Amino acid sequence: MKAMRTKTPLKVVPQVRSVVKSRGNSGNSLVKDPVQVYCRIRPPPCESDLTCLRVTDPHTVVLTPPEIAINYKITSLKETQYIFKRVFEESVQQHDVYVSVAQPLVEGLIRGRNGLLFTYGVTGSGKTYTMTGNLQHRGIMPRCLDALFRTISDYQAKKFTFKTDRLNGFDILSEAEALLERQTEMNARLLKSSRKRELDQEVASQASVEPSEISGIEEDNIYAVFINYVEVYNNGVYDLLEETTIQKTLQSKMIREDANHNMFVHGVTEVEVKTVEEALELFQIGQKRKRMGHTILNAESSRSHSVFTIRLVQAPIDMQGEHVVQDQSKITVSQLSLVDLAGSERTNRTGNTGQRLREAGNINNSLMTLRTCLEILRENQQTCSSKKVPYRDSKITHLFKNYFDGEGQVRMIVCVNPRAEDYDETAQVMKFAEMTQDVQIARPTPMKIDIGLTPGRRKANQLFKQAMTELNEKHQHQHLLQQQQQHTPYIGEPPSNTDWMDFDLGLVYSLEPFVADMKLGSAESTELVHKLTEILELRIKKRKVLNDDFSGRQNRFRMNLHKLETENVALQTENTSLKAVLLQNKQKIGAMENRIKIYESSIDDLNRRNRQLEERERQLREQLNQKTQLISQKEQEKERQRKKFTSKFAVESEKMNRELELKLMEQKSKLQNEMRDKEERLRLVSEIVQGGTPGVIRPRSNSVDGEQKPESTPNVKSLVSAYATPRPSRPGTATANIRHRRSRSTGERWLEHRSANPVPLGTILQPYYINSKSVTKLSDKDVVNQKNTKYCLISQDADTEGELETKLYKGDVIPTSGGGAQVVFNDVECLKQYSPTKTPPHRKRSSNFTTPSAPPLSEIQMTNSKCNTGIEGHAGHSSNKRSKH
Ligand SMILES: Nc1ncnc2c1ncn2[C@@H]1O[C@H](COP(=O)(O)OP(=O)(O)OP(=O)(O)O)[C@@H](O)[C@H]1O
Numbered sequence: 001m002k003a004m005r006t007k008t009p010l011k012v013v014p015q016v017r018s019v020v021k022s023r024g025n026s027g028n029s030l031v032k033d034p035v036q037v038y039c040r041i042r043p044p045p046c047e048s049d050l051t052c053l054r055v056t057d058p059h060t061v062v063l064t065p066p067e068i069a070i071n072y073k074i075t076s077l078k079e080t081q082y083i084f085k086r087v088f089e090e091s092v093q094q095h096d097v098y099v100s101v102a103q104p105l106v107e108g109l110i111r112g113r114n115g116l117l118f119t120y121g122v123t124g125s126g127k128t129y130t131m132t133g134n135l136q137h138r139g140i141m142p143r144c145l146d147a148l149f150r151t152i153s154d155y156q157a158k159k160f161t162f163k164t165d166r167l168n169g170f171d172i173l174s175e176a177e178a179l180l181e182r183q184t185e186m187n188a189r190l191l192k193s194s195r196k197r198e199l200d201q202e203v204a205s206q207a208s209v210e211p212s213e214i215s216g217i218e219e220d221n222i223y224a225v226f227i228n229y230v231e232v233y234n235n236g237v238y239d240l241l242e243e244t245t246i247q248k249t250l251q252s253k254m255i256r257e258d259a260n261h262n263m264f265v266h267g268v269t270e271v272e273v274k275t276v277e278e279a280l281e282l283f284q285i286g287q288k289r290k291r292m293g294h295t296i297l298n299a300e301s302s303r304s305h306s307v308f309t310i311r312l313v314q315a316p317i318d319m320q321g322e323h324v325v326q327d328q329s330k331i332t333v334s335q336l337s338l339v340d341l342a343g344s345e346r347t348n349r350t351g352n353t354g355q356r357l358r359e360a361g362n363i364n365n366s367l368m369t370l371r372t373c374l375e376i377l378r379e380n381q382q383t384c385s386s387k388k389v390p391y392r393d394s395k396i397t398h399l400f401k402n403y404f405d406g407e408g409q410v411r412m413i414v415c416v417n418p419r420a421e422d423y424d425e426t427a428q429v430m431k432f433a434e435m436t437q438d439v440q441i442a443r444p445t446p447m448k449i450d451i452g453l454t455p456g457r458r459k460a461n462q463l464f465k466q467a468m469t470e471l472n473e474k475h476q477h478q479h480l481l482q483q484q485q486q487h488t489p490y491i492g493e494p495p496s497n498t499d500w501m502d503f504d505l506g507l508v509y510s511l512e513p514f515v516a517d518m519k520l521g522s523a524e525s526t527e528l529v530h531k532l533t534e535i536l537e538l539r540i541k542k543r544k545v546l547n548d549d550f551s552g553r554q555n556r557f558r559m560n561l562h563k564l565e566t567e568n569v570a571l572q573t574e575n576t577s578l579k580a581v582l583l584q585n586k587q588k589i590g591a592m593e594n595r596i597k598i599y600e601s602s603i604d605d606l607n608r609r610n611r612q613l614e615e616r617e618r619q620l621r622e623q624l625n626q627k628t629q630l631i632s633q634k635e636q637e638k639e640r641q642r643k644k645f646t647s648k649f650a651v652e653s654e655k656m657n658r659e660l661e662l663k664l665m666e667q668k669s670k671l672q673n674e675m676r677d678k679e680e681r682l683r684l685v686s687e688i689v690q691g692g693t694p695g696v697i698r699p700r701s702n703s704v705d706g707e708q709k710p711e712s713t714p715n716v717k718s719l720v721s722a723y724a725t726p727r728p729s730r731p732g733t734a735t736a737n738i739r740h741r742r743s744r745s746t747g748e749r750w751l752e753h754r755s756a757n758p759v760p761l762g763t764i765l766q767p768y769y770i771n772s773k774s775v776t777k778l779s780d781k782d783v784v785n786q787k788n789t790k791y792c793l794i795s796q797d798a799d800t801e802g803e804l805e806t807k808l809y810k811g812d813v814i815p816t817s818g819g820g821a822q823v824v825f826n827d828v829e830c831l832k833q834y835s836p837t838k839t840p841p842h843r844k845r846s847s848n849f850t851t852p853s854a855p856p857l858s859e860i861q862m863t864n865s866k867c868n869t870g871i872e873g874h875a876g877h878s879s880n881k882r883s884k885h
Pocket residue numbers: 041042043090121122123124125126127128129130298300301302341342343415
């Protein structure tokens with residue numbers, strides 16, 4: 001025999017496989033552990049089989065090439081020694097393998113760490129036996145499940161507390177949602193009950209494994225277990241738990257990365273299991289669905305990798321230690337993947353052809369990819385290079401990428417068939433296994449969920465419940481004793497119970513602050529429960545007192561309430577009637593408002609009409625005023641015309657009268673003169689006849705028949721002459737007393753002769769005399785009074801145009817030789833007023849005796865007439881005092 005090789009070539013492996021600091025391609029400084037590789041040697045299939053390996057110690061195995069090996073003659077090194085974490089000989093039982101390899105992974109799973117365990121080896125080397133086992137010898141997987149459920153049994157959540165989402169995460173369901181899910185599940189189970197019976201037989205035996213419990217679990221958490229089971233080919237992943245029909249065959253699933261960079265099979269069926277039996281039942285279902293190919297090597301040999309994943313979901317319980325905290329961020333999910341890799345035999349040994357040959361080739365390819373990935377990873381870690389690791393070249397490496405790149409515990413069991421026929425493949429497997437344990441995996445961070453709640457909540461809750469149970473039992477017991485003593489049915493109060501009592505975990509903590517460290521069932525906990533019971537009993541008594549007080553208060557309150565209710569009913573009745581009245585009033589108000597609106601609209605109409613009428617009235621008034629003004633103007637015009645014509649008529653009639661009078665006087669005078677002449681002649685004739693001489697013809701006297709007749713009208717001729725200059729006396733006219741001399745010292749004195757009712761002139765221009773006497777009726781005394789030297793006759797008449805005309809006839813009073821007096825007019829002053837509304841006529845006021853030429857005849861006649869009027873006033877008074885004009 002040649003010298004034994006002590007070390008696998010091509011690598012520099014650190015002798016001490018302890019924790020090292022990573023300097024791998026990830027570049028982080030996390031603590032890393034090597035992949036732990038175990039070697040399990042199965043018993044030879046036949047006792048007569050030649051073997052090619054032997055175990056030298058619990059960590060070392062020596063591989064000796066048999067003569068039938070391919071390279072036997074050319075290989076110089078005949079024996080190869082391989083060192084592993086542990087080498088399990090043929091005699092090692094399943095339980096030992098589980099305890100050494102898988103139990104730490106389960107502990108990690110419970111503490112929130114991910115784990116990967118895969119079996120690797122040639123077909124028939126015992127991979128499935130190690131991983132699954134058989135009815136008599138349970139493998140790692142059922143033992144893991146058993147240990148897990150035994151550990152979490154006291155902390156398991158009710159089913160459907162958690163629900164998977166499609167992104168490799170979990171949601172916390174509310175109580176109502178969980179209840180609904182449970183009912184649905186129960187119905188589904190009834191349907192599957194027949195199929196279940198078939199499986200029960202197989203599962204029952206597998207489930208009954210040796211008890212193994214894991215300590216150190218987080219007791220204030222709630223746990224739930226989900227499993228999924230997939231079959232992985234080189235180019236596809238198939239869900240073995242997915243419901244299928246004849247029409248619907250299995251479809252390859254996608255591999256995705258979740259938020260925590262864990263790879264997962266998207267859409268895989270994840271089933272929550274509460275017991276080992278449920279989990280194994282699902283496993284069996286998956287096994288039946290697994291496509292099996294028959295090879296000449298092993299009828300049960302598969303050409304695919306089986307991945308059974310246990311996912312543990314845990315979340316902290318609330319302050320009362322009863323329910324899960326409804327906060328998704330507090331959920332911790334960890335998983336343990338148990339992988340039964342396909343056999344690593346060469347294709348020529350399988351004897352497959354066609355499709356099966358291609359499948360076998362693919363399987364080898366995927367194992368080759370796994371091998372390549374691990375080699376590059378090791379090289380990167382050892383040489384600090386950064387070669388790309390081809391995880392994606394096969395589904396199996398892609399699925400476990402994060403285990404090698406990220407955090408987790410990775411373990412591998414190399415299963416070896418010691419027979420000499422398998423030497424070449426076994427040698428390859430051993431090389432790969434040895435190389436694998438050089439790969440470093442980052443150590444998972446210990447999971448510690450701390451949400452700030454007091455530790456030991458679950459225990460405190462249980463202790464409190466226990467105390468309440470004891471208390472209830474005590475009360476029940478007392479109640480029964482009381483009944484027995486009285487021999488009568490108990491009629492009084494029912495035994496008090498603690499249903500009303502809330503969980504007062506504060507009370508538990510106050511009695512025992514370190515309840516988390518206390519072991520339930522110990523003497524310490526019993527003492528604590530006893531104390532709790534006493535305190536709760538005191539509480540019950542106090543509650544009874546308070547309840548009595550409360551009942552009294554309640555009765556008083558009820559009475560008051562009744563009273564108030566009665567008053568309330570009365571008030572409500574009154575309120576109802578008032579509401580009815582109010583409604584009526586509102587209706588009335590509404591009707592009145594409508595009427596007001598109608599009236600207002602009619603008022604608006606009337607106002608509008610009123611304004612129209614006022615406008616019409618105003619227009620009519622304006623028209624009336626205009627017409628009144630026109631009428632007034634016309635009446636004024638008419639009055640003015642009437643006055644004008646009246647005055648004209650008066651003037652004309654006066655004028656005619658004057659003319660007639662003048663003619664009459666002329667005729668009369670003419671006749672008188674003729675009569676005088678005839679008389680004179682007659683007298684002369686008579687004198688002649690009587691012999692005398694004819695006398696001198698005397699000036700003719702104004703008196704007729706010796707009777708002095710007042711001359712009613714002045715002689716026109718004398719008047720005419722009076723307008724000119726003082727004329728010399730003529731026969732028949734009064735002769736001025738030439739000897740009369742008016743005293744100059746006395747000055748002028750005016751005799752003003754005006755009518756009794758003069759028309760007021762209303763002007764500021766008034767005749768004014770310094771020394772005057774005003775008379776309305778002229779007497780002889782006034783005329784002959786020598787003091788009066790001036791005479792002024794004031795007359796008012798309408799002119800031809802109807803205007804008032806005031807004339808002042810002025811003259812000198814001259815005594816006559818006969819003792820009388822005569823007035824010689826020498827001035828006429830004429831005052832006229834004109835209406836401003838008329839066209840101002842030519843105003844003329846003569847203040848002087850302007851022209852020596854004679855005035856018009858009519859005017860002279862008027863003056864004469866006026867003078868006669870004045871003279872006629874005194875002519876009849878005395879014959880001695882005659883005035884001549
Ligand atoms: N350690 C062992 N003790 C007893 N029997 C074993 C042991 N290992 C394997 N066997 C038996 O060997 C046979 C083949 O084992 P197994 O099916 O586990 O091999 P395998 O590697 O899974 O093959 P394949 O790759 O085809 O699945 C089984 O009948 C099994 O009972």
